[in-house]
Amino acid sequence: MTIKVQDVMNRLMGQAGSPAASVDGIVAGDGDAAVRGIAVAFIASHDVIVRAAELGANLLITHEGVFYSHHETGPGPLGDSLVVQGKLERIHSVGMNIYRLHDAPHRTEPDVITDGLVKVLGWNDLLEKHLPTAAVVVLPEGMTVRGIADYIKDRLHVPYVRAAGSLDTVCKRIGIAVGYRGGGQHAIPLFEHEGLDMLIAGEGPEWETPEYVADAAAQGRDQTLMLLGHGASEEPGMRLIADRLRDYFQEIPVHYLPARPLIHIV
Amino acid sequence: MTIKVQDVMNRLMGQAGSPAASVDGIVAGDGDAAVRGIAVAFIASHDVIVRAAELGANLLITHEGVFYSHHETGPGPLGDSLVVQGKLERIHSVGMNIYRLHDAPHRTEPDVITDGLVKVLGWNDLLEKHLPTAAVVVLPEGMTVRGIADYIKDRLHVPYVRAAGSLDTVCKRIGIAVGYRGGGQHAIPLFEHEGLDMLIAGEGPEWETPEYVADAAAQGRDQTLMLLGHGASEEPGMRLIADRLRDYFQEIPVHYLPARPLIHIV
Numbered sequence: 085m086t087i088k089v090q091d092v093m094n095r096l097m098g099q100a101g102s103p104a105a106s107v108d109g110i111v112a113g114d115g116d117a118a119v120r121g122i123a124v125a126f127i128a129s130h131d132v133i134v135r136a137a138e139l140g141a142n143l144l145i146t147h148e149g150v151f152y153s154h155h156e157t158g159p160g161p162l163g164d165s166l167v168v169q170g171k172l173e174r175i176h177s178v179g180m181n182i183y184r185l186h187d188a189p190h191r192t193e194p195d196v197i198t199d200g201l202v203k204v205l206g207w208n209d210l211l212e213k214h215l216p217t218a219a220v221v222v223l224p225e226g227m228t229v230r231g232i233a234d235y236i237k238d239r240l241h242v243p244y245v246r247a248a249g250s251l252d253t254v255c256k257r258i259g260i261a262v263g264y265r266g267g268g269q270h271a272i273p274l275f276e277h278e279g280l281d282m283l284i285a286g287e288g289p290e291w292e293t294p295e296y297v298a299d300a301a302a303q304g305r306d307q308t309l310m311l312l313g314h315g316a317s318e319e320p321g322m323r324l325i326a327d328r329l330r331d332y333f334q335e336i337p338v339h340y341l342p343a344r345p346l347i348h349i350v
Numbered sequence: 351m352t353i354k355v356q357d358v359m360n361r362l363m364g365q366a367g368s369p370a371a372s373v374d375g376i377v378a379g380d381g382d383a384a385v386r387g388i389a390v391a392f393i394a395s396h397d398v399i400v401r402a403a404e405l406g407a408n409l410l411i412t413h414e415g416v417f418y419s420h421h422e423t424g425p426g427p428l429g430d431s432l433v434v435q436g437k438l439e440r441i442h443s444v445g446m447n448i449y450r451l452h453d454a455p456h457r458t459e460p461d462v463i464t465d466g467l468v469k470v471l472g473w474n475d476l477l478e479k480h481l482p483t484a485a486v487v488v489l490p491e492g493m494t495v496r497g498i499a500d501y502i503k504d505r506l507h508v509p510y511v512r513a514a515g516s517l518d519t520v521c522k523r524i525g526i527a528v529g530y531r532g533g534g535q536h537a538i539p540l541f542e543h544e545g546l547d548m549l550i551a552g553e554g555p556e557w558e559t560p561e562y563v564a565d566a567a568a569q570g571r572d573q574t575l576m577l578l579g580h581g582a583s584e585e586p587g588m589r590l591i592a593d594r595l596r597d598y599f600q601e602i603p604v605h606y607l608p609a610r611p612l613i614h615i616v
Contacts, residue, residue: 244616290553291580347513
C-alpha cells in the first residue's frame, strides 16, 4: 500500500489535525508524494537534507524550518540569498518533502518536546508537574550547578552548557523549558511562582533572564539559569517523534538525524 | 552652578534632542535632580546601581534597561517580581536617577556603539565603511577565525567568544555589528551584499545566522560568525559616551562601570 506524506502526518497528528494558527505544515514538496523513507531532525539544515537523501528518505520531518526564520512560509525577504537558492536547488534535486512539526508537539499535554528532555535527562521519576510551557522536577538531595552541568553534558552529549548565577549553588527545584523559552517574560514569572533554584532552557536574549539571575544574586537570592542550546534542548523530543513513527509505520525506514555541532566556544 | 539630569542629557543629545519613537528616556528619578556624579554602564543591573551609588553618582546612564525587557517603560508584567521590587527599593533608597540611552547613539552617523567596538578592536584604520547598522573592515593579510577570536578576547578582556563555521577559515572582509544584530534578517543580507567572510555581532537566535553559516559551509561557501556577547559588543561604545561626558562636564565626576561576567561556560 502506498503511504503518502499526508498519511504520515495525519497518523502523527491524530484526529486533532495540524493545529490552527501554527507554523506547521509542508515547507517543500507535496502531500501526495509516496513516502519511501522518513528522516526526523531538529532542523532542515542543508547537511540534514543531504544525509536524509543519502539514507533513501524522501520525507524529512523537522522541528525548525528551512529559511532561518520562525514565522517563515517560504524564503520571504531572503529569497535572493545564494545560500537559500542553493538549498532550494538541493531540496528539488533530491526530491525531498519537508514537513515542519513545531507547534503540534509543543501544544500537546504534556508538551512532547519538554517531555523528551525530561526523559533523556533521566528525571521522569523526579517530575513534580508539567506546566503548559515547562516541567518542574525536584532533585531530593540537590546538586550544584557545576554538578548538573556535568550530568547534562554527559546525558545529552554536548561539549558545554552556559550558566548564569553561582556555579556552587545547590539546586533542588528545577524548571525545565526548551527552545527559546529562556526569555525573561516566560522565565522570570516561572522562577518566582514556582520557587525555582534553577531554570534549564534552550536559549534566550542575554540581557533578560541572565541579568535577572545576576540581580537576584546581588539581592542574596540564589537563583540560577542553565542554557543548553536551542537544538540540544529540543532534539530529545524529536527523537520521541521518530520512535512513534517507527511504531506507526513498521514498513517504512525511519531515521533520526542528530544535528552536528553548531556553535563553538573559542 | 547646579547641573540637572536634563541638562546632562540635553548636552549629550545636542539640538537633535531625544529621538522620537525610541526607548530612550528617564527610567527612574527626575530630570530636575541636581547631578552630583555620573556613572555610565552597559546595563542598569542591581550591582551597577549599588556601585554607582558607592562612588557618589546619582545619575546612571545605561544602554539597556532595568526590567529585563527591550521595550520596557516600567516593570510592566514583571511588576510583582520580588527581584524587581528589591531593585526598585534600592534605586529609591540610594536616590539614583537612571537614563536609558539606547536609540540615540545607535541612530547617529556613524552609530556610536558600533564605532566604539571598531575603535577598541584597533581596526579604525582598516575601516572600509560604516553602514547604518554595521561597519565593514578589511584585514589586508586575513586572519583565521581562531586568530581573530584570540585577538578579540585580548582586546575586550572576555574569557571566550562563540563561533559558527570553520575555525580555520581565513577572513579578510569582516562585518562588525553590535548587540542583537546577529539575527538572520539583519545578518544574512549583510553577508551576501557585502561579501563578508565573517560577521561579528553581539548575539542572535541560534537557529538563524549560525544555521545559515553552517548551510553556507555545506555548500562550499566559507562564511563565519563570531558572537561576542551582547554586553561585550556594546560596552566600548558606552565608554565613548563616558569619555564625551568627561569632556563636557569637567566639574562632575564621571565613572565608567564595566559589567561583571554574566554567562559562564561550563
